[in-house]
Amino acid sequence: MQYTGHSWVMVMDRLECLFCARRYPLDVFEIFCPFCHEPMLISSTPRKRSFALDRSLSLEKYQSFLPLAHVTKTLSLGEGDTPLLPLDRVRRKHHLPPVYAKNETINPTQSFKDRGTAVAVQKAVSLGIKSIGTVSTGNMAGSTAAYGARAGLRTIVLLKADTPPEKIRAAGIYGPILLKVRGDYGELFAASLEIGRKHGIYFMNSIDPLRIEGYKITGYEIFQQLGGRVPRYLFVPVSSGGHLIGLMRAFLDLKEEGFTEELPVFVGVQAKGCSPVARAFAGGKARYSSFPHPATIAHAISNPAPPGGNLVLKLVRENKGMVMAVTDAEILAAQRELAELEGIFADPASATVLAALIKLSRRQRMSLKDEVVLVITGSGLKSMETTERLNIPVHQTSLSRLEKALRTIGA
Amino acid sequence: MQYTGHSWVMVMDRLECLFCARRYPLDVFEIFCPFCHEPMLISSTPRKRSFALDRSLSLEKYQSFLPLAHVTKTLSLGEGDTPLLPLDRVRRKHHLPPVYAKNETINPTQSFKDRGTAVAVQKAVSLGIKSIGTVSTGNMAGSTAAYGARAGLRTIVLLKADTPPEKIRAAGIYGPILLKVRGDYGELFAASLEIGRKHGIYFMNSIDPLRIEGYKITGYEIFQQLGGRVPRYLFVPVSSGGHLIGLMRAFLDLKEEGFTEELPVFVGVQAKGCSPVARAFAGGKARYSSFPHPATIAHAISNPAPPGGNLVLKLVRENKGMVMAVTDAEILAAQRELAELEGIFADPASATVLAALIKLSRRQRMSLKDEVVLVITGSGLKSMETTERLNIPVHQTSLSRLEKALRTIGA
Numbered sequence: 001m002q003y004t005g006h007s008w009v010m011v012m013d014r015l016e017c018l019f020c021a022r023r024y025p026l027d028v029f030e031i032f033c034p035f036c037h038e039p040m041l042i043s044s045t046p047r048k049r050s051f052a053l054d055r056s057l058s059l060e061k062y063q064s065f066l067p068l069a070h071v072t073k074t075l076s077l078g079e080g081d082t083p084l085l086p087l088d089r090v091r092r093k094h095h096l097p098p099v100y101a102k103n104e105t106i107n108p109t110q111s112f113k114d115r116g117t118a119v120a121v122q123k124a125v126s127l128g129i130k131s132i133g134t135v136s137t138g139n140m141a142g143s144t145a146a147y148g149a150r151a152g153l154r155t156i157v158l159l160k161a162d163t164p165p166e167k168i169r170a171a172g173i174y175g176p177i178l179l180k181v182r183g184d185y186g187e188l189f190a191a192s193l194e195i196g197r198k199h200g201i202y203f204m205n206s207i208d209p210l211r212i213e214g215y216k217i218t219g220y221e222i223f224q225q226l227g228g229r230v231p232r233y234l235f236v237p238v239s240s241g242g243h244l245i246g247l248m249r250a251f252l253d254l255k256e257e258g259f260t261e262e263l264p265v266f267v268g269v270q271a272k273g274c275s276p277v278a279r280a281f282a283g284g285k286a287r288y289s290s291f292p293h294p295a296t297i298a299h300a301i302s303n304p305a306p307p308g309g310n311l312v313l314k315l316v317r318e319n320k321g322m323v324m325a326v327t328d329a330e331i332l333a334a335q336r337e338l339a340e341l342e343g344i345f346a347d348p349a350s351a352t353v354l355a356a357l358i359k360l361s362r363r364q365r366m367s368l369k370d371e372v373v374l375v376i377t378g379s380g381l382k383s384m385e386t387t388e389r390l391n392i393p394v395h396q397t398s399l400s401r402l403e404k405a406l407r408t409i410g411a
Numbered sequence: 412m413q414y415t416g417h418s419w420v421m422v423m424d425r426l427e428c429l430f431c432a433r434r435y436p437l438d439v440f441e442i443f444c445p446f447c448h449e450p451m452l453i454s455s456t457p458r459k460r461s462f463a464l465d466r467s468l469s470l471e472k473y474q475s476f477l478p479l480a481h482v483t484k485t486l487s488l489g490e491g492d493t494p495l496l497p498l499d500r501v502r503r504k505h506h507l508p509p510v511y512a513k514n515e516t517i518n519p520t521q522s523f524k525d526r527g528t529a530v531a532v533q534k535a536v537s538l539g540i541k542s543i544g545t546v547s548t549g550n551m552a553g554s555t556a557a558y559g560a561r562a563g564l565r566t567i568v569l570l571k572a573d574t575p576p577e578k579i580r581a582a583g584i585y586g587p588i589l590l591k592v593r594g595d596y597g598e599l600f601a602a603s604l605e606i607g608r609k610h611g612i613y614f615m616n617s618i619d620p621l622r623i624e625g626y627k628i629t630g631y632e633i634f635q636q637l638g639g640r641v642p643r644y645l646f647v648p649v650s651s652g653g654h655l656i657g658l659m660r661a662f663l664d665l666k667e668e669g670f671t672e673e674l675p676v677f678v679g680v681q682a683k684g685c686s687p688v689a690r691a692f693a694g695g696k697a698r699y700s701s702f703p704h705p706a707t708i709a710h711a712i713s714n715p716a717p718p719g720g721n722l723v724l725k726l727v728r729e730n731k732g733m734v735m736a737v738t739d740a741e742i743l744a745a746q747r748e749l750a751e752l753e754g755i756f757a758d759p760a761s762a763t764v765l766a767a768l769i770k771l772s773r774r775q776r777m778s779l780k781d782e783v784v785l786v787i788t789g790s791g792l793k794s795m796e797t798t799e800r801l802n803i804p805v806h807q808t809s810l811s812r813l814e815k816a817l818r819t820i821g822a
Binding site: 178 | 487494520553557559561579610612747750752820
């Protein structure tokens with residue numbers, strides 16, 4: 001797999017375990033280290049890497065940082081290149097340093113998952129794989145089904161037995177094989193990988209190493225959009241841990257390549273009602289324990305046994321990051337503020353990052369020079385049911401009384 | 412309002428009526444010609460216009476074509492710059508010429524409306540207007556509320572009395588004043604403009620001239636993304652008519668500036684169950700009549716008395732375009748194909764364009780050199796209720812029988 005289209009040469013992709021430093025050839029059916037049972041990552045081989053910003057697709061712009069020898073344009077849905085929006089009104093209200101939202105809801109299926117799926121599907125097609133799959137009830141199901149459809153791959157979506165019909169249809173519209181499975185969700189994750197390996201179905205689940213490569217691009221874009229600066233703080237929700245790991249790898253790449261000497265303070269955020277990693281971090285532990293009885297409105301990150309949890313704890317400690325937890329009340333308040341002050345409709349999982357920033361800014365002094373980036377991971381449109389709790393007021397009138405009604409309301 | 416940041420000089424913005432050729436100074440509270448009662452457009456004053464593609468916001472890239480002397484970056488939500496995706500699998504299935512989807516669902520509030528709202532809100536803020544509003548039950552409500560929130564404007568959303576709670580919350584999340592109004596929808600549109608004029612509330616409704624300026628950008632982007640070519644056909648759904656009018660003005664601008672000598676064949680598409688403009692076009696009429704008893708699954712374009720209908724008929728005839736109608740069955744089949752073959756989840760209103768292309772390709776010979784662009788205007792996520800009719804199959808099993816179930820299904 002030599003590539004000479006650029007000034008660099010692609011070496012054979014490898015997987016590495018950061019716990020035992022073992023390396024293996026890339027195998028999409030093997031994502032955990034056989035010795036440590038922790039998720040492996042694509043090993044980054046030092047080479048001359050650079051941004052190709054004149055290209056149209058985000059995968060092409062940052063291709064030299066990715067394990068893709070070739071990018072097939074027709075497989076893309078136009079993922080990435082999302083806006084970095086200043087949050088000036090939120091900033092003023094809470095006396096914060098300069099804050100930006102990296103709005104990942106402006107992706108083809110309205111979540112950050114598309115970046116990971118895009119890389120994994122490119123690799124699947126280049127390897128001649130015909131069947132892909134995922135275990136998900138939300139954003140990842142829709143994203144995998146959409147990219148699978150576009151690539152003409154057989155796509156299997158395994159769902160929890162109690163997934164609501166509307167969530168199923170949001171992925172089902174793309175025509176995947178939908179299969180509801182009764183039983184434990186964690187066991188289903190493991191079973192999918194085992195069956196996939198046996199039958200040649202590439203289950204690109206949450207912590208897949210190629211998915212994580214896609215999330216790196218978000219980090220490069222942030223650096224680029226800030227004019228070649230690294231933010232002081234980077235907040236991102238933590239579910240499986242894959243997204244945060246990808247963002248950390250991105251800035252470590254930039255440092256390794258000499259683009260910067262700084263790293264952001266990485267702040268992983270969980271919902272208090274399901275916060276196994278935040279709890280382990282607070283307790284100074286290297287490994288998390290499964291979280292009993294998860295209960296939070298932030299369904300997209302309600303993951304009681306995140307497969308990347310221990311790797312997050314390791315990377316966060318090594319790079320002076322932290323993992324925080326916020327309550328459902330704080331989440332709902334932050335969701336409302338993002339919408340009412342900034343025009344961004346984030347899902348509760350993404351709203352955690354603003355809640356965490358407000359909390360942290362009260363606990364620790366932030367300077368006006370400390371730029372903060374909040375990664376908004378998914379659209380609130382996909383969890384409309386949670387907005388019922390916001391009690392949004394609606395007035396009523398008739399056409400003949402419209403003018404008077406507007407005056408009464410104070411419009 | 413002189414502007415000297417570029418090589419061109421902004422003259423005072425004017426409105427023009429294309430029916431009587433009268434011109435008026437721009438007044439955001441006056442959108443219909445006092446003589447013809449037809450919608451007015453921003454008059455394009457010949458000047459040296461060009462693309463500034465090195466800028467980050469779409470409003471800045473095409474600013475010299477817009478009536479904006481200044482772009483305030485913080486008001487933007489990152490609208491525009493949407494992907495133009497080749498639809499190769501749909502093309503092969505239906506033996507079509509090269510087809511592209513201009514995917515407007517990848518906008519901040521998931522529809523093309525954001526482009527129009529962005530321009531109108533820029534102008535509102537520059538004029539010192541403090542209150543804006545709209546009459547809508549869907550995409551325009553969400554878009555106006557989001558941009559209004561970001562700009563810190565008082566925002567009023569007038570709704571039909573029977574608007575479902577979930578649709579209300581999708582706009583209500585941004586904190587506008589929500590007012591359900593009993594009575595005729597067409598009269599509500601007229602009443603909003605009258606009350607707005609009286610009380611200084613800028614109702615940026617469907618056919619607003621500044622909104623239409625925003626839709627022009629989509630045309631410039633298509634030209635740019637095709638490498639400086641004009642497509643042979645451009646399909647776009649028609650509701651009020653504003654979107655199609657904006658796209659036509661874009662290509663007329665390009666011709667006027669000498670970028671091209673060609674224009675696309677503009678194809679406006681309506682749902683048969685509410686097709687006043689298509690019916691008038693088929694009957695060779697210059698003016699449409701209100702459509703009795705509208706009934707279609709494409710709610711976003713179910714407009715029995717479109718305020719821009721006559722202007723669409725005029726422009727389409729003058730520029731060799733056409734207006735077609737497609738049935739609900741054709742719409743649903745096209746919606747499914749866009750998702751299952753290309754990974755794009757369009758709402759039924761947007762799916763009309765693929766249905767119309769398939770229909771037209773059977774009726775009239777298209778050459779392999781005839782590039783076609785379909786404008787996908789809004790996301791299917793906002794009308795999930797219509798997907799119930801697609802009867803998407805879901806299989807069931809248990810964890811222990813998972814492997815066998817997958818084999819049985821043929822995965």
